[in-house]
Amino acid sequence: MQEEPVDRAATLAEIAQEAGVSAPTVSKVLNGRADVAPATRERVEDLLHRYGYRRRRGNRQTSPLLELVFHELESAWAVEVIRGVENAVRDEGLSIVLSESAERHGPGQSWVDGVLARRPTGVVLVLSDLDRSLREQLARRDIPFVVLDPAGDPGQEVPAVGTTNWDGGLAATRHLLDLGHRRIGLLGGPARMMCSRARADGYRAALDMAGIPYDPRLVREGDFHHESGRLLGLELLRLPERPTAVFAGNDLQALGLYEAARELGLRIPEDLSVVGFDDLPLARWVGPPLTTVRQPLTEMAETATRLVIDLARGVRPGTLRVDLATSLVVRSSTAAPRAQPAA
Amino acid sequence: MQEEPVDRAATLAEIAQEAGVSAPTVSKVLNGRADVAPATRERVEDLLHRYGYRRRRGNRQTSPLLELVFHELESAWAVEVIRGVENAVRDEGLSIVLSESAERHGPGQSWVDGVLARRPTGVVLVLSDLDRSLREQLARRDIPFVVLDPAGDPGQEVPAVGTTNWDGGLAATRHLLDLGHRRIGLLGGPARMMCSRARADGYRAALDMAGIPYDPRLVREGDFHHESGRLLGLELLRLPERPTAVFAGNDLQALGLYEAARELGLRIPEDLSVVGFDDLPLARWVGPPLTTVRQPLTEMAETATRLVIDLARGVRPGTLRVDLATSLVVRSSTAAPRAQPAA
Numbered sequence: 001m002q003e004e005p006v007d008r009a010a011t012l013a014e015i016a017q018e019a020g021v022s023a024p025t026v027s028k029v030l031n032g033r034a035d036v037a038p039a040t041r042e043r044v045e046d047l048l049h050r051y052g053y054r055r056r057r058g059n060r061q062t063s064p065l066l067e068l069v070f071h072e073l074e075s076a077w078a079v080e081v082i083r084g085v086e087n088a089v090r091d092e093g094l095s096i097v098l099s100e101s102a103e104r105h106g107p108g109q110s111w112v113d114g115v116l117a118r119r120p121t122g123v124v125l126v127l128s129d130l131d132r133s134l135r136e137q138l139a140r141r142d143i144p145f146v147v148l149d150p151a152g153d154p155g156q157e158v159p160a161v162g163t164t165n166w167d168g169g170l171a172a173t174r175h176l177l178d179l180g181h182r183r184i185g186l187l188g189g190p191a192r193m194m195c196s197r198a199r200a201d202g203y204r205a206a207l208d209m210a211g212i213p214y215d216p217r218l219v220r221e222g223d224f225h226h227e228s229g230r231l232l233g234l235e236l237l238r239l240p241e242r243p244t245a246v247f248a249g250n251d252l253q254a255l256g257l258y259e260a261a262r263e264l265g266l267r268i269p270e271d272l273s274v275v276g277f278d279d280l281p282l283a284r285w286v287g288p289p290l291t292t293v294r295q296p297l298t299e300m301a302e303t304a305t306r307l308v309i310d311l312a313r314g315v316r317p318g319t320l321r322v323d324l325a326t327s328l329v330v331r332s333s334t335a336a337p338r339a340q341p342a343a
Numbered sequence: 344m345q346e347e348p349v350d351r352a353a354t355l356a357e358i359a360q361e362a363g364v365s366a367p368t369v370s371k372v373l374n375g376r377a378d379v380a381p382a383t384r385e386r387v388e389d390l391l392h393r394y395g396y397r398r399r400r401g402n403r404q405t406s407p408l409l410e411l412v413f414h415e416l417e418s419a420w421a422v423e424v425i426r427g428v429e430n431a432v433r434d435e436g437l438s439i440v441l442s443e444s445a446e447r448h449g450p451g452q453s454w455v456d457g458v459l460a461r462r463p464t465g466v467v468l469v470l471s472d473l474d475r476s477l478r479e480q481l482a483r484r485d486i487p488f489v490v491l492d493p494a495g496d497p498g499q500e501v502p503a504v505g506t507t508n509w510d511g512g513l514a515a516t517r518h519l520l521d522l523g524h525r526r527i528g529l530l531g532g533p534a535r536m537m538c539s540r541a542r543a544d545g546y547r548a549a550l551d552m553a554g555i556p557y558d559p560r561l562v563r564e565g566d567f568h569h570e571s572g573r574l575l576g577l578e579l580l581r582l583p584e585r586p587t588a589v590f591a592g593n594d595l596q597a598l599g600l601y602e603a604a605r606e607l608g609l610r611i612p613e614d615l616s617v618v619g620f621d622d623l624p625l626a627r628w629v630g631p632p633l634t635t636v637r638q639p640l641t642e643m644a645e646t647a648t649r650l651v652i653d654l655a656r657g658v659r660p661g662t663l664r665v666d667l668a669t670s671l672v673v674r675s676s677t678a679a680p681r682a683q684p685a686a
Binding site: 063064065068073076078079082083086093095096097098099100114118226252255256258259262281282284285286287288 | 406408411416422426438439441599624627
């Protein structure tokens with residue numbers, strides 16, 4: 001994938017001459033100093049790369065920093081992820097640099113310029129896509145990265161840690177079927193995100209295997225936030241034939257559904273069973289405690305961080321894609337439907 | 344406060360000789376490189392300081408990094424704080440370095456060594472105490488710091504951003520008194536933390552002004568976590584004469600109290616009124632939505648970050664201690680006590 005380095009050593013002075021800059025500027029780029037213009041840095045980095053300066057791992061000039069990038073920090077599960085990264089970096093003597101790429105779905109050029117200046121050991125991207133050009137810039141500088149729970153399809157060559165979303169959707173829906181529910185709604189996450197799609201497909205597969213036809217009237221697409229859970233929950237619960245149970249795309253949407261049920265005077269689980277996804281700490285604390293699919297966020301973040309540290313050391317893992325298992329946690333928000341559910 | 348620098352310029356070579364190291368080593372220290380032994384760095388830094396090298400602000404060699412240190416990342420409010428810091432650094436082109444000082448109540452020497460090597464623009468400490476020696480090391484290197492919501496008494500000379508905890512405790516308790524409650528419990532936070540003490544004193548002052556004697560049997564000291572809310576909540580609710588209302592030290596303890604009430608078959612607010620403190624997002628999502636004292640965590644974190652950036656620029660604010668106002672948010676967990684509360 002990488003262009004072959006020219007097979008001879010060049011001095012800093014030669015590289016400086018070819019780049020049209022001073023030798024101290026080349027030295028600054030080598031030392032990862034911030035006070036170099038991005039275009040200059042890129043030109044010098046390219047020459048350093050061509051002349052094989054930065055080829056030997058271990059000799060590479062890196063900072064003891066691990067970059068952690070969130071698409072958005074609003075989400076309640078950010079802390080679970082940060083804790084996992086913190087667990088993994090603690091013994092390695094690395095510190096976490098945290099950033100947010102809120103505006104778009106992935107971080108942009110100004111973020112990459114900052115990373116190149118900082119020369120971190122590696123990058124963990126949470127639910128963020130790096131476009132191809134940015135990805136290549138990191139690769140050219142030997143900065144490894146791993147995507148945690150990818151929102152899009154990162155491709156086979158991108159190291160990624162996820163969870164078994166499809167199995168989780170299947171387990172959640174089967175649990176409701178086993179309790180006797182037949183009219184089961186889905187309050188899913190955004191369809192553009194792979195994790196939402198996989199959960200929805202698991203839901204569909206469970207219905208299918210139970211011989212229950214998929215009914216699009218019982219399905220809504222939310223945005224993983226509390227408010228969409230409430231609004232779309234109200235839609236589902238106001239249907240002439242409302243569902244007796246709903247699989248929510250995540251815990252926050254499940255809590256929005258709780259609120260919708262309260263507004264309509266429906267009791268959980270007597271009038272409505274609810275299953276979430278994530279198992280955030282708050283799932284245990286709400287009333288009634290939420291039955292949910294546990295996604296091991298902290299362990300996933302630890303795994304992603306260890307993977308990126310391995311890659312930084314030149315250790316090539318057997319597989320670049322790891323999915324950790326989900327598990328169903330049954331609490332008090334699910335029960336058998338009443339004999340004659342209200343229409 | 345600072346030792347006067349010697350009034351003449353010294354060359355790097357002279358400093359190197361005096362420190363017993365090579366000139367490139369002095370240069371590394373000046374450039375904030377990581378590959379210098381802490382003891383050597385300290386010796387060189389001291390000499391640089393004596394010879395006035397690092398006196399001119401603006402010329403100081405700093406990284407565009409803002410250090411954010413949590414005592415512990417478990418707490419659900421960490422995200423609110425991180426968002427505030429992120430808001431404040433975004434336009435400044437700074438990145439956040441996140442660390443946790445979980446073991447002790449404040450970060451130790453190895454953390455300071457890392458900070459000195461990174462040479463950040465400034466440090467925001469969340470609920471962490473820096474001991475005197477560490478504080479002096481930061482001051483000697485001109486690295487400004489601000490304490491957010493100090494757990495101990497940071498002293499007049501320490502820049503700090505807090506909230507009006509006493510006023511919040513007063514407002515919470517007055518709200519319960521206004522509803523007609525007379526047997527009001529306190530499920531407070533750790534007494535060693537200033538914020539807990541101030542909230543408890545506000546509770547006491549409100550009772551006092553209403554002519555109700557302070558009853559230590561109705562008071563418990565928790566640790567700000569859900570589980571202590573549940574366990575101490577069970578103690579309070581099992582008293583022969585149980586309180587008809589409880590002011591919980593924070594939202595998580597309030598939710599623990601919710602669970603204790605559920606276990607004992609007590610309804611909120613019919614049988615028990617509950618007031619929290621913090622106004623985390625989840626306070627809106629629980630059932631019933633929690634009446635709580637809003638602490639503007641995101642704004643506090645923004646203020647602390649802006650203060651530290653000002654200090655880094657040599658701007659001396661009029662006051663080093665800022666408290667942002669709390670406000671009572673009334674939701675559905677509080678109501679008048681029943682005419683004849685169960686004994």
